[in-house]
Amino acid sequence: MALGSGLLCLLLVLTGAQGFGILPGKSLSHLEITERAILNVTVQVCRFLAAAEGADFSFPAQPYTADGVAVSCGAPKSSKNFRQAITFITLSNARVDLRHALNASFHFDEEMFVQGRKIITEGIEAIKASNKQENYEAARRTLGEIFHPLQDFYSHSNWVELGNEFPNSNLLRSNVSIGNLADESMPTCRSCDGDDCSNNILEDVIKGKFLTSGYFSVVLFSATKPKGKCSHGGAVDQTSTIDPKGGINKDTFGSSHGHLHTQAANMAIAATSELLEDIREAAGDRPFLQMLRLSKGSSKALCFVIDTTKSMSDEIEAVRTVTTFIINSEVGTETEPASYILVPFSDPEVGPLIKTTDPKILEGVLMSLPVSGGGDDQELSLSGLQLALNGAPSNSEIFLFTDAPAKDKQLRSSVIALIERTQSVVNFMISSSTSTNKRRRRRDDSQQQQNRITASDAQLYRELAQASGGQIVEVTKDELVTAATILSDTLNSSLVTLLQAARSPGKEDVFSFLVDESITNPTVYITGQSVTVTLTNPSGESQQSTDTTGSLITSSQSVGNLQALRLKKLVGSWNIRMVSANPYTLKVIGQSDIDFLFDFVEESQGPFEGYDALDSRPRAGVNGSLLVSLTGSDTATVTEVTLVESWGSEEIKGVVEPQGSSRFLVHVDRIPSVEFAVRVMGRDDSFNSRASIVFQRQSSTHFRSSNLTISGDADSIFVPLGPFSVTFSVTALGQGGNFTIRATNNQGFSSTFPTSLQLETGKMANGTVTLLAPRNTPSGTDVRLTIEAEASDGEDSNYIVLRSTVINTIADFIEPECQLLSFQSNCSGLANCSDSSWTVFLRVTDGAEGTGVNHVRLIQGNGTIITNPAADNANVTMVFYSSSCCSPDMELLVADNIGNVGSCFYSSKMNAPAAFSESTRVTQMSLFSLCILIFGLQVLTELRVC
Numbered sequence: 001m002a003l004g005s006g007l008l009c010l011l012l013v014l015t016g017a018q019g020f021g022i023l024p025g026k027s028l029s030h031l032e033i034t035e036r037a038i039l040n041v042t043v044q045v046c047r048f049l050a051a052a053e054g055a056d057f058s059f060p061a062q063p064y065t066a067d068g069v070a071v072s073c074g075a076p077k078s079s080k081n082f083r084q085a086i087t088f089i090t091l092s093n094a095r096v097d098l099r100h101a102l103n104a105s106f107h108f109d110e111e112m113f114v115q116g117r118k119i120i121t122e123g124i125e126a127i128k129a130s131n132k133q134e135n136y137e138a139a140r141r142t143l144g145e146i147f148h149p150l151q152d153f154y155s156h157s158n159w160v161e162l163g164n165e166f167p168n169s170n171l172l173r174s175n176v177s178i179g180n181l182a183d184e185s186m187p188t189c190r191s192c193d194g195d196d197c198s199n200n201i202l203e204d205v206i207k208g209k210f211l212t213s214g215y216f217s218v219v220l221f222s223a224t225k226p227k228g229k230c231s232h233g234g235a236v237d238q239t240s241t242i243d244p245k246g247g248i249n250k251d252t253f254g255s256s257h258g259h260l261h262t263q264a265a266n267m268a269i270a271a272t273s274e275l276l277e278d279i280r281e282a283a284g285d286r287p288f289l290q291m292l293r294l295s296k297g298s299s300k301a302l303c304f305v306i307d308t309t310k311s312m313s314d315e316i317e318a319v320r321t322v323t324t325f326i327i328n329s330e331v332g333t334e335t336e337p338a339s340y341i342l343v344p345f346s347d348p349e350v351g352p353l354i355k356t357t358d359p360k361i362l363e364g365v366l367m368s369l370p371v372s373g374g375g376d377d378q379e380l381s382l383s384g385l386q387l388a389l390n391g392a393p394s395n396s397e398i399f400l401f402t403d404a405p406a407k408d409k410q411l412r413s414s415v416i417a418l419i420e421r422t423q424s425v426v427n428f429m430i431s432s433s434t435s436t437n438k439r440r441r442r443r444d445d446s447q448q449q450q451n452r453i454t455a456s457d458a459q460l461y462r463e464l465a466q467a468s469g470g471q472i473v474e475v476t477k478d479e480l481v482t483a484a485t486i487l488s489d490t491l492n493s494s495l496v497t498l499l500q501a502a503r504s505p506g507k508e509d510v511f512s513f514l515v516d517e518s519i520t521n522p523t524v525y526i527t528g529q530s531v532t533v534t535l536t537n538p539s540g541e542s543q544q545s546t547d548t549t550g551s552l553i554t555s556s557q558s559v560g561n562l563q564a565l566r567l568k569k570l571v572g573s574w575n576i577r578m579v580s581a582n583p584y585t586l587k588v589i590g591q592s593d594i595d596f597l598f599d600f601v602e603e604s605q606g607p608f609e610g611y612d613a614l615d616s617r618p619r620a621g622v623n624g625s626l627l628v629s630l631t632g633s634d635t636a637t638v639t640e641v642t643l644v645e646s647w648g649s650e651e652i653k654g655v656v657e658p659q660g661s662s663r664f665l666v667h668v669d670r671i672p673s674v675e676f677a678v679r680v681m682g683r684d685d686s687f688n689s690r691a692s693i694v695f696q697r698q699s700s701t702h703f704r705s706s707n708l709t710i711s712g713d714a715d716s717i718f719v720p721l722g723p724f725s726v727t728f729s730v731t732a733l734g735q736g737g738n739f740t741i742r743a744t745n746n747q748g749f750s751s752t753f754p755t756s757l758q759l760e761t762g763k764m765a766n767g768t769v770t771l772l773a774p775r776n777t778p779s780g781t782d783v784r785l786t787i788e789a790e791a792s793d794g795e796d797s798n799y800i801v802l803r804s805t806v807i808n809t810i811a812d813f814i815e816p817e818c819q820l821l822s823f824q825s826n827c828s829g830l831a832n833c834s835d836s837s838w839t840v841f842l843r844v845t846d847g848a849e850g851t852g853v854n855h856v857r858l859i860q861g862n863g864t865i866i867t868n869p870a871a872d873n874a875n876v877t878m879v880f881y882s883s884s885c886c887s888p889d890m891e892l893l894v895a896d897n898i899g900n901v902g903s904c905f906y907s908s909k910m911n912a913p914a915a916f917s918e919s920t921r922v923t924q925m926s927l928f929s930l931c932i933l934i935f936g937l938q939v940l941t942e943l944r945v946c
């Protein structure tokens with residue numbers, strides 16, 4: 001054991017990948033194969049749609065890029081989301097090498113053709129089901145997972161060596177032949193001739209068109225393979241040192257069969273395209289593009305979370321006006337949202353979540369929104385927000401309207417986790433009524449302080465707004481509309497963040513930001529009371545925000561605690577001096593196509609190079625990595641990436657490593673222990689023909705790190721026939737102690753989990769979450785399980801989000817039924833009930849679509865029961881019951897194999913002729929013969945039932 005693991009450690013430092021590389025280089029990697037296929041099929045779909053609509057279509061320039069394809073598809077504003085979708089799919093693909101490195105089925109190694117194909121076909125079913133439910137993110141995740149084995153097939157098997165010129169379409173279908181599979185006993189390779197492996201597959205295999213693939217193992221002592229079988233090959237694969245030596249993979253140009261790398265990679269692109277075509281066929285063209293986050297508008301969702309408790313009755317009219325205003329400010333524009341979401345919350349009801357693509361429907365619902373419930377001073381605002389964050393696609397824009405503090409403060413860390421994961425922006429619109437018959441907000445702190453929202457309550461909302469890059473606006477109901485007008489400018493989807501900062505408590509500070517040539521409409525948003533703001537432009541001119549005569553600020557608006565200053569564009573570095581003793585936030589935005597997106601990634605420590613996107617917070621205080629993608633320009637590059645403290649001024653610079661395709665891997669020495677944002681500096685030398693530009697962008701979302709690590713893995717397919725268990729591990733890298741565990745899921749499935757874990761410093765503890773889904777949960781349901789661990793002082797917490805798609809293979813939702821074949825009773829008018837008996841003869845059936853009768857159980861009645869499955873039909877069970885007249889009633893429970901349970905009740909007193917229909921009535925004679933046929937003569941004589 002110790003020897004084995006020691007050896008594994010030694011091997012970890014070797015490089016080499018199993019499967020097409022993950023990191024880009026000269027050879028084609030999974031990443032490039034995936035991206036090329038997606039761009040290829042997307043162009044076909046858009047061209048087809050344009051032709052169908054009689055619109056012009058121009059092909060993007062070769063080689064295709066996400067931005068170029070988005071423009072050709074007439075959806076330039078969704079290029080950022082399109083790129084995000086592609087990155088998400090490729091990261092999900094790369095993850096397979098890290099999570100299932102040694103599972104041969106995921107790589108079509110070791111002749112695991114049937115098993116590998118099963119992964120693909122089950123995945124296809126899950127993707128189609130997800131798309132039907134509009135769970136596009138789940139579809140993207142599964143796409144990446146099954147692209148990996150599909151692409152590996154062409155590198156690891158001898159499909160290319162057999163002279164095939166087209167992909168193997170039968171990998172996408174179950175129940176068809178994958179090909180002429182080599183038997184386990186069939187030798188397939190000979191040892192390579194020195195370094196030359198180009199000719200090591202046996203002639204008989206080639207001639208007979210037998211399909212084989214290489215064996216693979218990283219551990220020398222356990223490396224075995226059946227006699228005469230091919231190996232994967234390469235330095236990491238220990239089976240390739242066993243006869244027949246050498247390998248057959250085509251992962252890179254340098255591989256054993258590297259001379260066929262280009263053919264294999266091109267075949268993998270064609271096969272990936274074919275799989276995408278299959279998905280497109282099932283989904284339809286528009287939903288297919290939506291799955292890839294390409295849509296005419298901005299492809300984001302606009303969400304309203306609205307407090308509908310009684311105290312809001314004064315404001316609700318204003319809220320309607322505001323929401324209608326916000327909706328209409330985008331309808332018909334090129335940034336029109338792809339969908340609209342409404343979540344009302346009252347007390348105790350929260351939801352339901354209403355989602356529609358039609359703004360008119362949403363307006364209708366808003367108009368009829370009832371106001372009721374509540375009564376105390378706090379409302380379930382975080383529950384409403386949680387529902388919206390769970391239901392909206394990532395990068396959505398959320399407006400929450402309330403006049404009360406949160407009653408459900410315990411959801412704080414869960415909501416922050418959701419904000420980090422979805423990178424959605426949450427704006428809080430906090431209103432106070434001006435009417436006199438209710439508690440009234442007063443800015444002066446008189447002794448009859450009657451604010452519903454105190455400073456500490458507001459602090460929670462402020463913290464959430466800040467974490468998401470949103471605003472917290474505190475106004476009267478009359479000011480709501482003005483506030484919305486000001487904020488509606490932040491909805492533009494080509495909006496970029498130049499700078500975001502906050503100070504609490506307030507203090508004097510100077511911030512700088514860069515306005516580049518690509519920026520239009522630079523605007524400064526400030527929230528906070530009594531803040532003095534002084535701007536200095538790149539030419540050194542200054543202006544105070546209250547000064548109406550200067551030339552830096554073209555317009556200034558303020559309402560409640562919110563101020564917006566529109567700047568006269570001047571390219572260069574600006575300064576802004578903020579002076580206030582109160583907490584304040586500062587956000588500088590502009591419009592530009594050039595922006596960035598990123599993921600925290602973990603670099604592989606294993607034998608396979610690559611990185612895996614984190615589904616949890618990065619580790620505090622130690623080094624870490626980010627994968628940054630630039631959008632909006634194919635020629636822009638990243639020059640500097642910095643992690644910037646949100647509330648303080650410390651900054652940590654990273655080292656940037658270009659990866660091709662506008663992607664950059666960034667290493668930082670230390671992830672801050674406090675909340676931080678990500679700032680990217682870059683340049684674009686071909687922005688316009690005249691000059692190169694230097695730009696600065698900042699993440700809108702703020703992030704936290706943790707001294708806790710949580711890991712876990714859920715099966716990607718959730719079959720709701722029994723409990724679904726997920727094991728997870730928590731490690732306390734800092735202080736040990738008693739940690740609270742919370743497991744929540746977006747579907748409200750019941751779950752069990754340990755509510756606390758005792759952790760020693762540096763040690764790992766494991767737990768299991770068990771979910772139980774209703775049996776009739778539809779296929780395609782996206783299950784997101786969030787497991788959180790929190791230190792007892794609440795100072796540190798981490799979470800992991802695990803996802804799974806429901807596949808309900810069984811469409812049997814109907815319980816079995818009883819058909820009465822015969823009924824006899826001689827029980828009426830008896831002096832002594834024991835003098836006579838009654839009998840029923842039944843046919844229990846689960847129907848043609850059913851899963852079959854599992855069992856029949858007598859729950860009432862004292863008679864004799866005999867059951868027997870029908871000889872000719874597995875879905876049918878025959879039941880004979882006979883009882884003394886002293887036990888006049890009988891009841892049966894009948895269950896099918898999926899667990900649907902029905903019951904049947906009969907009584908000796910029932911009216912026989914009406915109880916069963918003519919068609920199933922059998923004569924006494926035939927009943928007797930049937931009875932013998934079914935139950936057998938011996939049973940009958942023993943029990944005397946017939």
Ligand SMILES: *[C@@H]1O[C@H](CO)[C@@H](O)[C@H](O)[C@H]1NC(C)=O
Pocket residue numbers: 040041044266269270271273274277
């Ligand atoms: C592009 O996709 C089409 C299907 O949409 C496919 O037939 C073709 O082979 C793909 N092209 C390449 C280069 O793989």
Ligand SMILES: *[C@@H]1O[C@H](CO)[C@@H](O)[C@H](O)[C@H]1NC(C)=O
Pocket residue numbers: 620621673674705706707734735795796
């Ligand atoms: C992690 O631990 C260090 C040292 O104990 C501490 O300074 C830091 O605040 C902790 N970070 C978090 C996020 O709790």
Ligand SMILES: *[C@@H]1O[C@H](CO)[C@@H](O)[C@H](O)[C@H]1NC(C)=O
Pocket residue numbers: 738739740756758
């Ligand atoms: C850990 O805390 C929970 C409550 O948060 C408590 O029920 C449990 O007993 C504690 N465990 C230990 C070992 O102290």
Ligand SMILES: *[C@@H]1O[C@H](CO)[C@@H](O)[C@H](O)[C@H]1NC(C)=O
Pocket residue numbers: 729764765766
């Ligand atoms: C927890 O699980 C991991 C792997 O899942 C295992 O290596 C470890 O030994 C387990 N630890 C405990 C304390 O059970």
Ligand SMILES: *[C@@H]1O[C@H](CO)[C@@H](O)[C@H](O)[C@H]1NC(C)=O
Pocket residue numbers: 861862886887888
């Ligand atoms: C069933 O039989 C038991 C004795 O075998 C008797 O005590 C009971 O009363 C009977 N029940 C009915 C409903 O006849």
